[in-house]
Amino acid sequence: MTTPVKANAHAEMAQEQVNEEIAALSAAYGRSGTLELQPRRDYGPYRSTILRHPTKDPHHADPEGIERWSPVFGERDVDPLEADLTIQAGGGPLGEKMVVTGRVVDAAGRPVRGQLVEIWQANASGRYIHKRDQHPAPIDPNFTGVGRCLTDDDGTYRFTTIKPGPYPWRNHRNAWRPAHIHFSVFGTEFTQRLVTQMYFPGDPLFALDPIYQSIRDPRARERLVAAYDHDVTVPEVSTGYRWDIVLTGSLPTPLEQDEDR
Amino acid sequence: MSSLPPTPGQTVGPFFHYALPYDGDNELVPPGSPGSVRLSGLVLDGSGDPVPDALIEIWQPDPAGGVVRAAGSLHRDGHTFTGFGRAATDRAGRYTFSTLRPGSVAPGRAPYFAMAVFARGLLHRLMTRCYLPGPEVADDPFLASLETSRRATLTAREDELGYVFDVRLQGEDETVFLEGRRD
Numbered sequence: 001m002t003t004p005v006k007a008n009a010h011a012e013m014a015q016e017q018v019n020e021e022i023a024a025l026s027a028a029y030g031r032s033g034t035l036e037l038q039p040r041r042d043y044g045p046y047r048s049t050i051l052r053h054p055t056k057d058p059h060h061a062d063p064e065g066i067e068r069w070s071p072v073f074g075e076r077d078v079d080p081l082e083a084d085l086t087i088q089a090g091g092g093p094l095g096e097k098m099v100v101t102g103r104v105v106d107a108a109g110r111p112v113r114g115q116l117v118e119i120w121q122a123n124a125s126g127r128y129i130h131k132r133d134q135h136p137a138p139i140d141p142n143f144t145g146v147g148r149c150l151t152d153d154d155g156t157y158r159f160t161t162i163k164p165g166p167y168p169w170r171n172h173r174n175a176w177r178p179a180h181i182h183f184s185v186f187g188t189e190f191t192q193r194l195v196t197q198m199y200f201p202g203d204p205l206f207a208l209d210p211i212y213q214s215i216r217d218p219r220a221r222e223r224l225v226a227a228y229d230h231d232v233t234v235p236e237v238s239t240g241y242r243w244d245i246v247l248t249g250s251l252p253t254p255l256e257q258d259e260d261r
Numbered sequence: 262m263s264s265l266p267p268t269p270g271q272t273v274g275p276f277f278h279y280a281l282p283y284d285g286d287n288e289l290v291p292p293g294s295p296g297s298v299r300l301s302g303l304v305l306d307g308s309g310d311p312v313p314d315a316l317i318e319i320w321q322p323d324p325a326g327g328v329v330r331a332a333g334s335l336h337r338d339g340h341t342f343t344g345f346g347r348a349a350t351d352r353a354g355r356y357t358f359s360t361l362r363p364g365s366v367a368p369g370r371a372p373y374f375a376m377a378v379f380a381r382g383l384l385h386r387l388m389t390r391c392y393l394p395g396p397e398v399a400d401d402p403f404l405a406s407l408e409t410s411r412r413a414t415l416t417a418r419e420d421e422l423g424y425v426f427d428v429r430l431q432g433e434d435e436t437v438f439l440e441g442r443r444d
Contacts, residue, residue, distance in 0.1 A: 037266055037267055037269060038267075038269050038270055038385050039269055039270060039271065039384040039385050040384065041383065041384050041385055043384060046272075046382070046384065048381055048382030049382050049383070049384060050307075050382075051306040051307040051308055051310075051382075051430075051431060052306050052307070052312065052380060052381075052382035052383050052430050052431065053383070053384075053430070053431060054387065054430060054431055054435055054436075054438055055307075055431055055432070055435065056411075056435050056437075058438045058439060058440035059407065059437050059438065059439050059440070060439075060440055060441070061403060061439045061440070061441070062441060063441055064366075064367070064370070064403070065322070065365075065366035065367055065370060065373075066320060066321060066322050066328060066344075066363070066366055066373075066375050067320075067375050067388075069320075069328045070320070071320055071329075071334055071343065071344060071345035072329075072330050072331060072332045072343070073332055073334065073335065074332030074333070075332075076332055076333050076335075076336055076338075077332055077333060077334065077335035077336055078335065105265070107264045107265050107266075107267065108264065108265070109265055116335075118280065118281060119280075120276065120277065120279070120280030120281070122276075128276040128279070129279055130275075130276040130278060130279050132275055132276065132278075133276060144279070145279075145280075146279060146280045148335075182271075182273070182274060182276075182277065182280070184273075184280075184281060190320045190375050190377070190388075191388060191439075191441050193318070193377050193386060193388075194268065194270055194386070195270060195271070195272075195273050195379055195386055196268060196269065196270045196271045197271040197272075197274075211271060211272060211384070212271075214271075214384050215269045219266075220266065220269050221269065223266065223268050223269060224268065224269060224271065244268075245268045246265045246266065246267050246268050247267060247268070248267045248441065249264060249267075249441075
């Protein structure tokens with residue numbers, strides 16, 4: 001099947017031009033002397049940001065009222081089997097079976113307990129079960145690529161899944177996303193709400209990917225890269241990766257403020 | 262207190278629709294049930310065009326201003342109000358919730374829905390507040406700290422079924438987005 005390519009001025013832009021823009025924005029960051037911990041929402045090499053980033057400065061506001069709380073999820077929300085993405089169909093999915101685990105903590109290192117973690121990902125061939133994904137790689141009938149779990153008392157989440165493949169996208173000609181798993185995480189305050197992507201160590205596509213490079217600080221973007229951890233593998237069954245998630249700081253509770261004095 | 266650097270955000274991308282939305286996600290209460298209101302609006306880009314691949318979440322107190330501690334947002338039982346809802350925008354860029362009016366959590370503060378905005382092309386979520394129109398808005402200390410012209414972007418308008426609140430990601434009448442000092 002041939003998918004008609006939408007008329008798009010960016011579609012024929014070469015990777016070399018994107019690389020140049022990434023390099024220029026990176027050099028500007030190096031000269032700025034500032035520390036950026038988050039991606040730039042205004043990041044031209046990722047073309048879809050152009051009309052979708054705010055141009056006015058965000059308004060600084062400490063969380064108040066309902067923002068200092070987070071929704072509660074519990075046993076009635078999540079079936080423990082949803083943490084295993086390899087058993088959701090009649091047979092096992094193709095690909096490298098792996099465990100992905102880590103802790104969700106706040107800036108003080110305190111665990112986020114009993115909170116919802118949602119993930120979604122492409123299959124081993126780099127194809128999503130989504131009608132908008134036109135990548136002509138095979139769909140795996142035994143893999144939907146969606147998982148959920150609740151963190152335990154230590155803030156630990158744990159999924160069993162398969163390693164996703166890289167896939168092409170239409171940002172520019174021959175653009176490829178590094179393999180990644182999308183994560184959606186809640187904290188103890190709604191303002192800690194985070195949606196992000198976890199990557200795999202040593203991916204050769206990192207340097208070419210404007211979404212990853214939109215986090216201009218090298219150390220900050222490396223926080224999205226999981227570590228291979230032989231201790232979380234399952235012998236004869238799966239490899240293992242560890243990736244901890246640190247949410248922005250929550251306010252100390254009144255009790256803890258007292259203890260600080 | 263030590264401070265660990267945060268894990269950066271990334272865009273929700275174009276393929277979240279089979280993962281994040283769920284049955285009843287945008288119906289905190291059944292539409293048309295006693296006390297229910299509709300909260301809806303458009304998500305618009307810098308050209309004023311609708312954003313058909315955005316995701317909006319709301320988190321709110323109950324009508325008395327109580328913080329809800331009930332689980333069950335992902336499998337609603339039709340009776341328990343959980344205060345949390347999620348709505349993907351449709352092809353016309355519109356999101357819709359059926360919910361209850363939030364009360365004020367603290368005296369002297371105008372009631373609002375806390376709102377998180379995600380979209381393809383948006384590299385890190387945006388946070389904002391959707392205030393209910395009413396007399397409290399004039400006295401709210403946070404709203405008073407904003408320029409008058411920008412304050413209006415945070416106040417919903419009433420319609421026959423509830424409230425309308427558009428989210429403008431960019432442009433002259435861009436919505437005020439919030440950032441904590443530690444973000």
